[in-house]
Amino acid sequence: MKKALKILGGIIITLFLILLIAPFAFQSQIKDLVKNYINDNLNAKVEFTDVDLSLIQNFPKAHVSVDNLVITNNAPFKDETFATVKSISFSMPLPELFKNTSEGPMVINSIHVNEAMVTLKTDKLGNNNYDITKESPETPTTEDSTENGFAFEIEDYSISNSAITYLDETSKMEVYITELNHSGKGVFSAETSELDTETETNVSFSMDSTNHLTNNHFKLDALLALDLENSKYTFKENKALINQLPLEFDGYVQLMDEGQDIDLTFQNPGSSFKDFLALIPETYSKDLDKVETNGDFKISGAVKGLLSEETIPTFDIAITSNNAAFKYPDLPKGINDITINTIIKNETGEKDDTYVDIKTLNFAIDQDKFKSSATIRNLTSNMQVQAFVDGVLNLSNLTKAYPISLENELSGILKGNINTSFDMDAVENNRYERIKTSGNLTLTDLIYSSEGFQNPIQIETASLDFNPSIVNVTNFKARTGQSDLQMNGSLKNFMGFIFGKNKLQGNFNLNSNNLVVNDFMTSEVENSEDTSANNAESSPTKIPDFLDCTIQAKANTVVYDNLELKNLNGTLSIKDQEANLQNMTANIFDGTLALMGTVSTKNDTPTFNMNLGAEDFDISKSFKDLELLQALAPIAKFLEGQLNTTISLNGNLDEQMTPSLNSISGSAFAELLTREINTSNSPLLNQLDNTFNFIDFDALSDKDLKTDLVFDNGQVNVKPFKLAYKDIDIEISGSHGFDQNMNYKAVLDVPAKYLGSEVNRLIGKINDNEVNNISIPVTANITGAISNPAISTDLNASVSKLTQQLIEIQKEKLLNEGAGAIKDLLSGIGQAQESAHQESATDSTETTTNNSNTVQQGIKNVLGGLLNKQKKESDSIK
Template identity: 55%
Template sequence: MKKFLKIIGIVLLVFIAILVAIPFVLESKIDTIFQNYADNNLDADLTFDDVSLSLISSFPKAEVSVKNLKITNRAPFKGENLAIAKSISFEMAISELFKGTDEPLEVNEVIADELLLVLKTNKTGAVNYDIVKTSEPNPTKPADSSSSFSFDIDNYKINNSAFTYIDEGSDIKFYLTEINHSGKGIFSGDISELDTKTEANISLAMDSTEYLSNNRIKLDALIDIDLDQDKYSFKENKGYINELPLEFEGFVQLVEAGQQIDISFKNPESSFKDLMAVIPKAYAKNLEQVATSGQFTMNGIIKGLNSDDTIPGFDINLNSDNASFKFPDLPKSVRNIIIDATVKNTTGNIDDTFVDLNKLNFQIDEDVFKSEIHLKNLTKNMLVDANLDGVLNLANITKAYPVELENELKGILKGKIHTAFDMNAIETNAYQRIKNDGSVSISDFVFSSEDLINPLQINKADLTFKPGTVSLNRFDALTGKSDLSATGTITNLLGFLLSDKKLQGHFNVNSNTFAISDFMSEDDAEAKSNTSSTTTTTSESLKIPAFLDCSITANAKTVIYDNLNLKNVKGRLNIKDQNANLQDMTTDIFNGQLGLSGNVSTKDVKPSFDMKLAMQNFDISESFAGLEMLEALAPIAKVLKGKLNSTIDVSGFLDSTFSPDLSSISGYALASIITEKINSENSPLLTSLDSKLDFINFDDFILKDLVTNLSFKDGQVSVKPFTINYKDIPIEVSGTHSFANVMNYSAVLQVPAKYLGSEVNRLIGKINDNEVNKISIPITANIGGTFSSPNVKTDLTTGISNLTQQLIEIEKQKLIGQGKDKIKDLLGGIMNGQQNPTKTDSTSTTDTTVPTKPVDSIPTKPVDSTQSTEDKVKEGVGNILEGILGGRKKSNKKVQDSTKN
């Protein structure tokens, strides 16, 4: 006995060892079978990570598992995945493993985990699932059955998988997700029975319209399979769409032309709650607690040939009469619900499908809404004929139905409209084929959104529908501090609502107060308050809506933009492609008037503008303090008191707050200044100039009719030379400055000699000649630094010195002709008159000197610029004496000739 048990134990150990060892021997064979099958039969690339074989866990059968299987398409879908599976396992008899490579394997069970299957048809009609190779049979060569499979499946499962079908030509997208499907069969000859269970989420979209959105479906189907007739009959079948139960029966039979279908279905119950069950759970919570009344029935027939040219005919009906529902946690109920709807196709031609919504009526409180809609030619140029009539309190929507709106919505909507059109007429703006008749009004409408910083309140709006146009008879609205009233016409309202058309029309808009900040998003408003106009931010800029294609005639008493109050704003805007064209815009501001024309575009990432501005009678101090761009162009102008007329052509970019980005602007300006006075007290530049030029008082300047030209680009302003007059002193100014206020200017003053000190004036008086009284010299002031910290240099001292030499030379020539006594008198008078000379500026120096008239006949000493005026005069007189006395003999004849004359 012990020997027998020992033998049994040894056999078991050997058997277990064989079960463990066989997989290592056979796995390479199975791997080869898979790869050979793909190479010989598939026009696609098959890859997988690993093939494993187990005999122990599935004993007495063998289990083969393929990990991370992937089938990748070739052209024209190159690189796209047709199928991906985390794992696929096959169960078969162990004896199948010992067959030759030329014999097919018989598989009994298949289980797929996380299978993703994508079927696709592109716009040319090519499909990605036609991957099986086709070849002409060779009668001289036997069919190659190596590395093939045969299936005798009595159990299969698909776990946590997904299926996608996309038809780009027809714009159809069909999705099944979270698929769990299993089936098992009883197979006996040609007639078998398959019992299946399926759960999944279904979504369907056609022509960008979503008809099903993640609806839950369940199907328990018992199917008779007649393999001889290729006929599949449904019996004892029950399915669910969300919680709506449906029973169906009939068959599908494969025929040469396609599939012959004959199926009927109905909902086994007749409660209105069955209809509520179709609503996706995301939009209707706690359906089991909803109180309903009334009946609902749904039934249909699908019968006919499904082929490349035809579809089965169908007749689907939905009916409900005097139904109601009320959610337990909501105060309002929806009652008197009447539904009479039919979807039909009686010809098998898909274009002949039509929908008749004969009645869709309901009532909330005392508000009754009625509608009737008929749709034909659904797949081509759809025809629409609809009647809408009723009253709807928008605030009651969330009180009667548990929909979670992102934004507040309330108001009373009233309408009675009949419309008939075809979709092609909307797409091509064929208004003669759009038949509209009726009116719509809304009152006390309130809408809030994260895109609006304040809720929008429409007190009253009235629209009248006519063929081709919609008239906006009245529109009164408030938001924040702003009020709006408008009238106008809309030419394609249906195109805007039902397709991707832009909103076209013309509007007349009036406002008492229009605050730009009321129409900014919260992020933009924050950016406006926290950044300057020369700073760009990462927040999104304001955008002109892309859907607008209209013209607006505007009239606003007050427009508030940032710190500016614009009065009596009038003009016209043409808006298209995110571009606003301003025409004849005028406004009262800074006690004057501003005119604008040009463009603003927000189409690109950074908004841009190109404008012409005309300023008339602007208060200079107010405008330069209020407009940063003006202050950057001419910072010195803010010290002026008076009026400004100017034209400016400017282009550049706008920052996130819709203000000009000063570093980007370029253009030119022409300015005419009308002023009576300069306020130099708060100007370091004028104070510095005043200290250098003591004969000028800037407060006495009169800049009447001053005209200047300037250009600007890349942050630099260039001022063309212009001349201003101070009394009888003309001053020519030119130069440049940057937006950072770094200056490089020069001012050339033609200064009459009489302003240059008492010494110069005594010389002029002694000469006593009208021509001498007209003498003036150029004094140059070079201005650098910044407007707040200027650096001013003048050549005033050198100019006075040179003038003194000129005057002495003139007097010398006169004395030569008048004799020795006159020279003594003049010299004595000059010397006696130098007791209390008037001091002039001797501190400023410059690199620039004023050329003087050469003196050939009188030897002079070099002039020391550091000498006082008194010293210079004495030295000049000395030079005269030296010249006269030293050259007396040589000049005697000339003196005698002069005396004779």
């Protein structure tokens, strides 16, 4: 017995080892089989990482799995991924592995797909990316189609954790099926059989950019009768859930050559109004089982006809509710007097003939009643809308009656009575004659809070009157923080903005007594971690691309940063993410500011191009508070007086929409009308004052100056301009950076009399008008920073050169004076001799003696005078 058990055990172990090892022997055969099938049947690029075979996992059946399957389309969807599947597995009878292709198709009993991502696409030309099966030369019969492939005798199948996307560019339809889990059990080989299925998924559906379903949850447990010979599938026992709304189906779907023949009816099995709330996505309905409801709710429908490329089935869906109400137990208010009467219908099978008729949609919260009705036709082409709204709505009651989560506080009273009729073609193409809207809308005491604003926005009143093509804003008053706004004007194409993608066009008059720009800026992040995260993800403020409007603005006071502007007046035009300022004026710094230019946020980095004019600015105030003026002329902040300037500049704006100094370029003309210069607070002027002790910079005789500036890439080039101190002319030129580093040259035309006692003694000895008016150029090179300047001059060298020049002039003058004295001596001798000849006849002896004495005295006088003069001059030089 023991020996028999050992033999039996050995056989079992041997068989187990054979089953375990055998797949390795057939691995290559299985891979070849899969590759051959793909190549024979698919017109696409298919890749997979591995094919595994197990004889144990589903024993006595073989288990084959393909891992990481990727299917990529050929033209016209070349290189686009059609499907990815993490794993797909098959089970089949073990003998099927050894079947020769000539023996018939290989039988498959089960298929399991895990994590499949499939994208179905139809392009504008009608090409389908899922048409990837190869066409045979002749249309095969059903029997022939499986001759060399697979025969499916399915007992069970499943699709888990998968997603399907359908994109149709021709109809602008998008369907997203996510978190798909579907399974079925049955036998497909019999002519008639049953299939028991379970399906659960989330569905989103949009058409022409309008969302009809957004991640709605669907669940369906259905028992289907299968008539495989006639391709007819009949719903026998089923239960569906749309969100939490239960539905029951009856009828069938039959596949035909021209399409699908559908005959279905459905309804919710109960009639409680709670079924209506179940239609709302669970995220918003919340705790549905605890809601108290009254009244009925019924949804029923029938779908019958052919679904093909040209037609759709006719259908008639009715949604009704009468005198219903509901209240959430944790909320103070309920919604009452709910009446719904809606029909969704198509009577012809033509897509364009589908229409929605909302005959009644009424409700009340407390004493506020809301009534509405609408008819929508031509859903798939040029949609036509007729609608009516009349009622009062206290916005603060929304969160008190329904568990909706609002990120920000909202309150106020909305009153409206509006009739409208339009078609989408008219809306999208601004054909105002086909847009008929009348009525009025009033909003009072609205309080709205948002992280985008420093303070809540309080709208005291906003009144809109609707005319056929224009909406008049007759009254708008609002406050936020310290700012107040009053506005009126008109809007064009309001319906195009609300229902389409058109721009909001309008003209407005805006008035404000006090406008603080920071009230409209994003609030600062308080902690450092949030600040870092905010900076990492921060992006510049964008001008909305939907705005196309002109605003005539007036404000008594505008506060921007540390600046306060008075009597602002001008025009602001906004279009294509660009703001254009025209004739904008304001009073600031005791003068007048004029602005013209543009700000654009079209690109990632906002830009500006501005012309500024300043008239009678107080110099010290303006240069103290305006960073731009400090950068252009930093020394001017130490002046007292008035400034007139015109500045043309362009550059980039940062995240706070302020100019980035290192990016700006342009030019400026400045006129400074100064009354006083304060050198004590200026290291530069103080050092210049010490360097040139013969100039008192506080007492410049001509303090008014004009100069031209050119700036680019953070560098300011100053064209030469002139100053004067008494009889000293000063010319200044050079450049400085916005980083306050300087490279300037000042050339002073200095009269010699300011250059020391030695120079002045030399000038006095020469005593010549030309010498008295002599001057020399003195150059001062100014470098370093405004706060720590470095000044070098050639003053000493210039004084030494002038001294040598004066000495040479004096020598030349002495030589000229000596030659003149000798000439006078010779002239005196000649005159004495002539006198002696004339007197010789009277008394020769006496005359001779006298003449001799006269000549001797004349020579003595001349020589004595010359020598004495030379001596004095020599002493003077010493």
